[in-house]
Amino acid sequence: MIDKLAQHIRKIVDLSANEEAELSDFFDVRTFDKKEKMLEAGSRCNDHFFIVEGCARMFFVNSKGVEHTVQFAIENWWITDYSVFGRHVTTDFFIQGIERTEVLVINFQRQEELYRRMPKIERYFRLIYQRAYAASQFRTKYLFGYSKEQIYRHFNDAFPDFTGRVPQHLLASYLNMTPEYLSEIKNKVDLNPD
């Protein structure tokens, strides 16, 4: 399992075979069933997840009891609630496998220890967070500046695997539209793919 993460890290920094072995001591391997919770609202958030295989989503439940999906994570993505990760406050989010999902888990204290032992890992996470933040700036632009059809077309172009893989009511929630409206748009886009 650690080889998947090592491959991902090597796209950014060098990593020797010894360092890969050392890295594996910092992580636990876990498998979550479909719908099983990796993080629960109301609890502390001390774990950082790297998706090896499968797909997870992060969501919260608003005051009316409605679930809102704010993020998906597929293979090679990291996910946690960064606002409270490692802090003495509880999260408002759930993270849940939407299919059977294998992850590597590192907790906050071990991640800090990893930075001390292998400073090059700071560079890796500096780039991971920079890209995550960039994606969120980009998403904000779409949410504010484009029609729902344009948002769906963009999402479908950028992540073609996603739109088929993710249950449609969850995709609708992520795109902030009703499942019925998403279905209408999908039909329209299928007929006019340009």
Add this chain to the structure above:
Amino acid sequence: MIDKLAQHIRKIVDLSANEEAELSDFFDVRTFDKKEKMLEAGSRCNDHFFIVEGCARMFFVNSKGVEHTVQFAIENWWITDYSVFGRHVTTDFFIQGIERTEVLVINFQRQEELYRRMPKIERYFRLIYQRAYAASQFRTKYLFGYSKEQIYRHFNDAFPDFTGRVPQHLLASYLNMTPEYLSEIKNKVDLNPD
């Protein structure tokens, strides 16, 4: 000017007087007038701005010609379009001082050189980007899960200096409401501050 940045860096990593002097070689000092553009849509984005004094906003113009403010930055904040920073593609965003704004500027190539010369700066930016991403996760939750009044109350509690300092039509754009609606909400919140 560099002492402001050095102070900010020292909250995260140690920095000697020599390192502070070395750091200053990597940055240019610039002052932007109110409304002057620091970045223009359609151009390459090669600069990263640290606000020493003043306030800037990042916005884009949608297909109907309407400006949408997606981010503000005040003292000690970093701002650029991270999706294209240092890349051979053009930005869709503008960055503009909304008052006279003094900044430290580092370009992409010099920032990469700075990481090589002072690896501890990776840790600093790793934390800067982690926090920026955390703030954006938090903001997504608010945008989807709360009423416009709750969003304003949260924003006002979290950034009390901001709501007085920023022109109201820009704040309205950031909060995705009309200036009239923002004014209504402000009056209501002033009467019922709890």
